[in-house]
Amino acid sequence: MIDEIIHFFGRFFSNADFPARWYCGQWSNFHGWLYILSNFAIAGAYFTIPLALAQMIRRRKDLPFRRIFWLFVSFILFCGTTHFIDAIIFWLPIYRWNALILFSTALVSWTTAVVLVKVMPKILELKTTQQLKEVIRQKTQELEIANRRLTESERQFRTLVDYNPDVVARVGRDQKFKFINPAIKNLTGLRPEYYLDKPVEELSNFIAASPRFGYKIKTVFEQGQLAYYETAARESERFYAVSIAPLYDQENQKVEDALLIIRDITFQKKAETELRENVDQLQVLSQSLTEKNQKLESFAHIVSHNLRAPIGNINMLLNLHEEEDDTNERNLLLTNIKEVSQKLFQTVEDLTEVVRSQRSAPEDQKEIDLEEALKSQMANISAEIQLSEPGFTMIFTMPQNTLSSDIPGKYFA
Template sequence: MLHLVGSILSQIGSFFFQLFDTNGFPARWDCGSVWQDEPGVGWLHIVSDLAIFGAYLAIPICLAYFLIRRRDLPFPSLVILFALFIVSCGVGHLVEAIIFWEPVYRFSGLVKLITAVASWATVIALVPLIPSILDLPSLFSQNKSLEEQVIERTEAETLFRSVFSAVPNGIIVVDREGVMKLVNIRICEMFGYTDKELVGKPVEVLIPHGLRDRHVTQRNAYFNVPTNRKMGEGRYLEGIDKNGRCFPVEVGLSPTQIAGGLHVIASIVDITERKHAENQLMQHARRLEKTNQDLDEFAYVASHDLRSPLQGVKNLASWIRDDNEGNLPEESLRHLDLMQQRIGRLERLLDDLLQYSRVGRIRQSIVQVDVAELLDNIIDSLPRPEGLRVEVVTEMPVIETPMAPLDLVFRNLIQNAIKHHDRKDGMVVISSSDEGYFYQFSIRDDGPGIATEFHERIFKMFETLAPRDDVEGSGMGLSIVKKAVENIGGKIWVESEPEEGATFTFVWPKTAPQGGQE
């Protein structure tokens, strides 16, 4: 066995030692008279073999170039085997041309062996890859997909630019270095530049000179921790236009990744008109506050200064009666009673005027009001004829609201229903219903009713339907009620016909504003 192995190795070594030995092998030109008679046939073989060699050498060079430039080419090992197969085929054709002069048949056989090995290696590598190769998209489908993507991107870009130009706010896209990459037309209108004058420039050109260095520091800090937020929240911000005019702005910042880099989209609004309106509103509020203070002072002084002489007149009437007891005729006594009655009415009018002036201007804290309990207290405190009943006929809610205005409204409406009833055995019914954002309350009586033409009039100041000497009152009660209801965000109305009673209905918000009256 060892002798056989040694003999084979000896023969292989002898083969490679004599690889280029041509002894015993004639050149192809010397093989047969046909080459001498028709040399063109030989040259046809030689030229063809050399041309094939040149092409087979160019193909693997191109493949190597593709592999170097396109690292993402699929199946690179198969490409390398195919290149080796092509190179070995080309060398084989080159040797075939050389044999016409140098009969290197041993080398020719070795080249053919290498070609055979390379070709079968390529086949063996290719067969398992056939399913994967078949799954590769065709060039046509890839081109179609690319065309569709280009169309989609073009449409998306067109839509983006349309939206970008159409938004009412000014929009700037800024990179990490603070360079403006994109601006919309609103920015150009706001600052007086063209887009070409702004794109590529630092965003600080739109900031007043004295604030630019500080803005660079703040901008760098923002890019380190980018978030969606307002710029300079709580501070007064200004921009500066091309002519050097400074104006107030509001800026919103939103970080985004564009082309692999962090950018910021800044939304800018010129708030000059808003600031002007706010200043006017503040001035108006200050004037209104001053007017309210003056009204409070006037109401107090008028009430105090008028009440003192009225009390003096009332006392004088009482003294005249006491000093002339038994001496005055009945007519004079009646006149003194009428004087004191009207003095009392004027005092109540002063109280009601003072209360009306304060409605909506005295702040009240919001508390939890159990309406059923509130009505019980009001009903128990109001005097009424023994036969007149006041009943609550539905379940009452618990409301988060200022206590005083709700008490005032219920008290006045129930008191009016009792006071203006024409029978001592009448009834006043109180009900409620849930109307979504509001509660609706109704106070219904079975009294004389109110004609339709008076439904609006009764809510005005100093209006009474009965003669003032017949019914005590200043004519202010319902006007105070209306003002209190509307101040809280509600509404009040009356439904009535003569001899059919009256129903006063008002709506009260479930979420009441902070405010009320005494």
């Protein structure tokens, strides 16, 4: 076998071993030329078809399965070559060439067949022209519906923006206005068209007393973060809240524009001021009520202290009056009861004066007659003195609550 292969390629370009086909067998002119012309015709067609396919493949870059098309071009070219050699072999007995071309054709044919079998499922998944038309029709209908919805959404959004009391604007990287809603007229008195393609500094004269307005917008573009600050109007008593949000490009995720919203917060600021004032007033009122409660507790202590002794004294004098048989003594006790009652009445009058003094300005300070106070207290407890053993000691003290802070000149024992 090896010797035959060596002999085959060693005499590959030699035609001496074979006669021309005209001289093999009994070929008539009709039979021979019919065979030759048919092979030439087939070869011509087989050479034309791959040239057309190659032209199509080069022009249609989006053609699917380009590899299988190139295999078909090679397969058809080899088939055409076999027919061409089969025709000229009537004069040139190049049988060794013919054998090698047939072998190459077989390799290309089977390669094409294997690849075609592998890609056939994908080829079968390709839509037909009618199916593609139906898909296009459905997609077109869906796009029309989506466009209508988008148009309606844009209309609603435009309505919301146009009738929004807040100033809404779109600012480009050049810090010029691309869009601004009609609310700007309420702020500056100028129509939105005036601000288109104008720099943002046009607004700084109205809402900012410093150049930080433009600086804030520049920071949003550089850092891509939301900015918010509050500022007062330059020539009015109004306050504004300024929000600046970055708008990103969907493709490269870079800040393309900035959304600017300016809201009038004058009412909120005034409400905050009033609230702080009310809180301060409530704190003052709370402190005043606390002081009054303390005075009320002190007053209750005074009332309890100053009424307990006279009432107890009257009780004891009444008991003595009931137990006494002597008329003179009974009359004396009645006299004491009257005196204590008068002292009790005077104490009530003094307490009433305390109440009145709490609602008016305090009186001037007065000196207290301690001797008179001692006599008054002894009269209040005269009954206890009579019941006590001969000899007693009066201890005079000045507790904190014995002097009324509202009427310093009054003493309550």
